[in-house]
Amino acid sequence: MQHTAPLVTLTARKRRASPMRRQETLMAVLLILPSTLGILAFAVLPIAASLGISLTDWGGLSKPNFVGLQNYATALQDPRATSALSHTLIYVLLAVPTGVIIALTLAVWINNLKSGWLRTVFRTVYYLPMVTIGVAVALLWQVLLAPQGLVNLILGWLGVHGPNWLGSPAWVLPAVAVFSVWQGSGQGIILFLASLASVPRELYEAAQLDGARPLDTFRFITLPMISPTIFLVMVLSVIGALQVFEAVLVLSNGGPGDSSTTVALYIYKTAFTFFKMGYASALAWLLAIILIGLMVVQWRNQNKWVNYDQV
Amino acid sequence: MTRSEPAPEVLTRRDVSLKARSQGSQAALLGLLTLGAVVILLPFAWMILTAFKTPAEAYTWPPVWLPAKWSVANFTQLFNTIPFARMFFNSVWTSVLIASLNILSAAPAAYAFARLRFPGQGLWFGSHLLSLMIPWQVTIIPVFLLIRYLGWYDSFTALIVPSIASGFTVFLLFQFFRSLPRSLEESVLIDGGSWFTALRHVALPAAKGAIAAAWLFSFLGNWQSFIWPLIVLQSSEKMLLPVGLLSLQNQYSVNIPVLMAGATLSTLPTVIAYMFVQRYLTDAAITSGLKG
Numbered sequence: 001m002q003h004t005a006p007l008v009t010l011t012a013r014k015r016r017a018s019p020m021r022r023q024e025t026l027m028a029v030l031l032i033l034p035s036t037l038g039i040l041a042f043a044v045l046p047i048a049a050s051l052g053i054s055l056t057d058w059g060g061l062s063k064p065n066f067v068g069l070q071n072y073a074t075a076l077q078d079p080r081a082t083s084a085l086s087h088t089l090i091y092v093l094l095a096v097p098t099g100v101i102i103a104l105t106l107a108v109w110i111n112n113l114k115s116g117w118l119r120t121v122f123r124t125v126y127y128l129p130m131v132t133i134g135v136a137v138a139l140l141w142q143v144l145l146a147p148q149g150l151v152n153l154i155l156g157w158l159g160v161h162g163p164n165w166l167g168s169p170a171w172v173l174p175a176v177a178v179f180s181v182w183q184g185s186g187q188g189i190i191l192f193l194a195s196l197a198s199v200p201r202e203l204y205e206a207a208q209l210d211g212a213r214p215l216d217t218f219r220f221i222t223l224p225m226i227s228p229t230i231f232l233v234m235v236l237s238v239i240g241a242l243q244v245f246e247a248v249l250v251l252s253n254g255g256p257g258d259s260s261t262t263v264a265l266y267i268y269k270t271a272f273t274f275f276k277m278g279y280a281s282a283l284a285w286l287l288a289i290i291l292i293g294l295m296v297v298q299w300r301n302q303n304k305w306v307n308y309d310q311v
Numbered sequence: 312m313t314r315s316e317p318a319p320e321v322l323t324r325r326d327v328s329l330k331a332r333s334q335g336s337q338a339a340l341l342g343l344l345t346l347g348a349v350v351i352l353l354p355f356a357w358m359i360l361t362a363f364k365t366p367a368e369a370y371t372w373p374p375v376w377l378p379a380k381w382s383v384a385n386f387t388q389l390f391n392t393i394p395f396a397r398m399f400f401n402s403v404w405t406s407v408l409i410a411s412l413n414i415l416s417a418a419p420a421a422y423a424f425a426r427l428r429f430p431g432q433g434l435w436f437g438s439h440l441l442s443l444m445i446p447w448q449v450t451i452i453p454v455f456l457l458i459r460y461l462g463w464y465d466s467f468t469a470l471i472v473p474s475i476a477s478g479f480t481v482f483l484l485f486q487f488f489r490s491l492p493r494s495l496e497e498s499v500l501i502d503g504g505s506w507f508t509a510l511r512h513v514a515l516p517a518a519k520g521a522i523a524a525a526w527l528f529s530f531l532g533n534w535q536s537f538i539w540p541l542i543v544l545q546s547s548e549k550m551l552l553p554v555g556l557l558s559l560q561n562q563y564s565v566n567i568p569v570l571m572a573g574a575t576l577s578t579l580p581t582v583i584a585y586m587f588v589q590r591y592l593t594d595a596a597i598t599s600g601l602k603g
Binding site for chain 2: 021023024025027029030031035037038039041042043044049053110112113114118123124125126127128129130131133134135137140141143148153156182187191194243245264267268281283284285292
């Protein structure tokens with residue numbers, strides 16, 4: 001077992017004389033001032049303002065009227081909002097489990113390579129899409145997913161007649177999920193690799209001496225030891241996927257019809273195409289509540305199955 | 312040597328078969344991982360090849376792999392359709408500037424949060440964390456309205472000023488400063504030096520690597536940033552690359568090879584640069600995973 005060293009190994013802080021303490025406070029104020037002003041002006045105050053705006057019918061130009069919780073009530077009955085939510089949830093279910101399983105599998109394979117040089121090569125290659133401009137690779141995938149594109153060519157070799165991915169209401173969300181997994185699995189892979197590298201080698205050696213098969217080793221050693229990271233990657237993926245925006249905007253612009261309009265895209269269009277700032281703010285808060293609620297539920301649930309010895 | 316190794320020349324039949332099996336499994340792993348790498352790289356290859364094709368070649372079925380003639384006509388048309396060079400330059404200088412401002416504002420703050428004790432510390436640090444956790448959909452509308460109220464719409468000020476403070480960069484550097492051994496700074500303080508001296512001559516030099524990583528990460532984030540520039544910058548000579556590429560897609564005269572020429576030129580620089588700095592970036596990306 002890895003020993004856990006205390007984070008700070010230093011002499012006990014001595015009580016300082018008060019001039020010293022005043023110097024420390026003054027110093028701290030100067031150091032945090034620029035950053036804190038920025039955070040206050042462009043994050044904290046906007047959060048409060050957004051709550052306020054969500055209680056109005058503000059169109060962005062006219063004078064706002066206070067409408068109480070009207071926007072929230074409207075949202076719950078707005079068929080376009082509920083369909084955007086269901087598209088988003090379908091997308092999450094398609095993209096997150098696939099993405100996490102693929103990232104974990106690839107990371108375990110990379111980790112099992114004996115050559116350190118090859119490990120670096122594969123880690124670098126799999127992370128490549130993460131350093132590109134999202135719009136550029138989305139445009140690329142638009143070409144690949146065209147009815148007569150590379151994806152359908154390869155499916156044809158396998159004897160499958162590929163659909164018109166982005167033009168069909170049934171296939172557009174799976175297509176966006178395929179793109180996102182291609183683009184984003186690198187993030188999961190490097191987190192898994194960092195975690196796998198921290199599993200003590202003696203555990204594997206002991207298992208090998210006991211004649212454990214590779215699958216048993218994975219099931220009874222690797223999986224429990226890296227479960228906090230699996231949990232972390234899952235939470236990050238769900239949070240990211242619930243906010244999917246750029247991919248659907250570029251790949252399908254929410255279409256065909258509304259069939260790939262996700263919550264984030266609907267909020268964006270409500271605010272910046274239709275200028276319903278009040279209503280869009282209420283929608284944004286409903287999304288934020290889902291995100292925060294999810295984080296809380298998952299953080300509580302993790303106690304049941306996450307191994308805390310390794311973080 | 313803490314334990315004795317078995318003499319290598321005494322190989323039993325079991326050992327030989329184990330070794331063969333392990334070599335076999337290494338080959339199988341290599342094969343599977345190479346297949347995965349092809350899935351990642353083939354789209355990029357297709358993008359580059361398509362950028363050199365004629366429109367006719369790009370639309371034939373079954374698709375042709377190689378252009379009959381390697382022509383740069385698509386790149387010429389790209390530069391004639393949108394101010395691509397201008398957009399590229401805009402992306403470079405704004406990303407460099409914002410990343411540098413991020414570091415300048417974040418490094419001192421991160422140090423103060425990690426090392427000093429002062430009233431309201433938890434509250435101010437908490438605000439930075441809050442800015443990380445709140446989804447962009449919530450803040451983007453009020454910030455947009457504020458920008459419009461200030462008369463900054465369609466100006467680089469609108470792009471840069473709200474991005475100066477970065478909760479993420481503060482968090483990244485906070486993690487680093489907290490892990491730094493305290494003894495060196497303590498010795499500066501005991502010798503009568505100020506916190507400023509400790510920061511400037513001890514902590515900052517020690518943080519060079521972490522600062523480089525945070526800068527790279529911030530640069531990349533701004534280079535990829537899409538929605539905020541989409542909302543606040545409108546005129547094409549002020550556009551950044553991601554929005555510029557989207558506007559290219561909306562030009563009716565533009566065909567697939569021209570789009571791929573644009574995608575190629577905007578993808579390759581960071582991909583190539585990444586090969587050289589991947590170690591730094593990966594470290595920052597691992598820490599970034601911990602932010603959620």
